Amino acid sequence: MRFSFPMLSLSLLLGMMTLAPMAGAEEPTYTLEIKDHTFSPETLTVPADTPWTLIIKNHDKTPEEFESTELSREKIIPGGGQVRIKMGALKTGTYPFMGEFNPDKAKGQVIVK
Amino acid sequence: MLPIATIVFREFLEIALIISLVMAATQGLQGRIKIIMLGLGIGFLGAAIIAFFTDTLAASVEGTGQDIFNAGVLFVAVGFLSWTVIWMKHHAKHLSQRIHKVGSEIVAGETSIWVLVTIVALASLREGAEIVLFTYGMMASGQVTWSDVFTGASLGAVGGTVVGVLLYLGLLRAARRHLFAVTSWLLVLLTAGMAAHGASYLIAAGVLPDLVPQMWNTSHLISGESLMGEILGVLIGYTPHPSGMEVLFYVTVVVLIALLMYRPWHSKAVVAQK
Numbered sequence: 024m025r026f027s028f029p030m031l032s033l034s035l036l037l038g039m040m041t042l043a044p045m046a047g048a049e050e051p052t053y054t055l056e057i058k059d060h061t062f063s064p065e066t067l068t069v070p071a072d073t074p075w076t077l078i079i080k081n082h083d084k085t086p087e088e089f090e091s092t093e094l095s096r097e098k099i100i101p102g103g104g105q106v107r108i109k110m111g112a113l114k115t116g117t118y119p120f121m122g123e124f125n126p127d128k129a130k131g132q133v134i135v136k
Numbered sequence: 137m138l139p140i141a142t143i144v145f146r147e148f149l150e151i152a153l154i155i156s157l158v159m160a161a162t163q164g165l166q167g168r169i170k171i172i173m174l175g176l177g178i179g180f181l182g183a184a185i186i187a188f189f190t191d192t193l194a195a196s197v198e199g200t201g202q203d204i205f206n207a208g209v210l211f212v213a214v215g216f217l218s219w220t221v222i223w224m225k226h227h228a229k230h231l232s233q234r235i236h237k238v239g240s241e242i243v244a245g246e247t248s249i250w251v252l253v254t255i256v257a258l259a260s261l262r263e264g265a266e267i268v269l270f271t272y273g274m275m276a277s278g279q280v281t282w283s284d285v286f287t288g289a290s291l292g293a294v295g296g297t298v299v300g301v302l303l304y305l306g307l308l309r310a311a312r313r314h315l316f317a318v319t320s321w322l323l324v325l326l327t328a329g330m331a332a333h334g335a336s337y338l339i340a341a342g343v344l345p346d347l348v349p350q351m352w353n354t355s356h357l358i359s360g361e362s363l364m365g366e367i368l369g370v371l372i373g374y375t376p377h378p379s380g381m382e383v384l385f386y387v388t389v390v391v392l393i394a395l396l397m398y399r400p401w402h403s404k405a406v407v408a409q410k
Contacts, residue, residue, distance in 0.1 A: 078199070084276060088266070092376065093355070098202065099190060099269060100194065102276075104194050107199035108340050109341060114349075124269075124270050124274075
């Protein structure tokens with residue numbers, strides 16, 4: 024019995040990779056910068072019920088991992104690198120996040136209004 | 137030293153939980169220790185290579201390459217895990233009968249061994265890459281020495297492995313009678329959780345819509361950051377507030393595997409053949 028699940032998932036994935044760059048053209052974009060293992064700004068205010076995109080720029084030489092269980096996102100930003108994270112339409116509230124590689128210093132929150 | 141121990145523990149816990157569940161589910165398959173070691177070896181080698189290429193990977197596909205890669209790793213693991221559960225369902229009887237006869241011979245044949253090696257390798261690939269990147273960061277910023285890294289990593293690895301082994305032994309004890317049924321269903325939930333996790337990466341990359349941003353919120357019951365939340369996250373894909381797409385992936389995988397395990401459409405034919 025031979026299953027083609029792996030092949031199927033691979034081909035699905037390749038299909039998705041070609042579609043990926045289309046996403047998120049007119050949505051609001053917010054930027055976080057990492058310097059000296061701290062986020063700036065530490066508080067990011069975004070509108071409620073609106074999908075948005077988060078861009079994180081890491082000015083440190085070392086990698087950092089953006090992590091937030093409340094936002095259900097985790098992502099590594101290489102030293103000197105920049106990543107893009109798609110966020111859904113959030114309800115009003117406060118969503119804390121942190122840098123997993125420097126949990127004492129790298130902290131912040133997204134406030135949805 | 138301590139932050140290294142913590143992060144290595146967390147990543148190792150994930151690897152150890154997945155491996156112990158797979159091992160509990162494949163009771164009777166010989167040579168499993170070798171399978172684990174080989175899988176871990178390949179996984180960590182791959183992890184080092186990935187960590188080396190992180191810059192390129194993260195910058196690709198407009199800064200979403202890493203998510204798409206992670207989703208890919210998870211979906212391939214989902215494929216292999218599904219194959220294993222379904223295969224075990226159809227060969228378990230045969231397996232346990234032959235074990236008494238053949239003893240140490242590797243019963244299941246080469247295909248299933250390589251499938252298991254791949255599962256272990258994939259499980260250690262993503263988590264391993266995070267460990268490498270983290271320790272690299274610590275070293276590069278001059279905060280720690282090699283001996284700190286070594287001590288911290290050993291502590292974390294031992295801790296994570298102990299929890300995994302405890303789960304394995306606990307499973308063998310608690311579910312002795314229905315071990316096969318219990319472990320294969322746990323494996324189904326683990327697989328479904330991986331598929332949902334893969335979906336969440338694709339949502340973060342903007343490839344898939346979330347359908348519903350939040351289906352429910354149980355973070356006041358079990359926080360995703362607590363140890364319990366993390367263990368449940370690996371084992372059954374627990375996440376405090378999943379999106380609609382994640383739930384859709386989860387349910388679809390459970391239903392598909394269950395269908396292929398029990399094959400209601402030709403159950404009579406199979407019984408007749410045997």
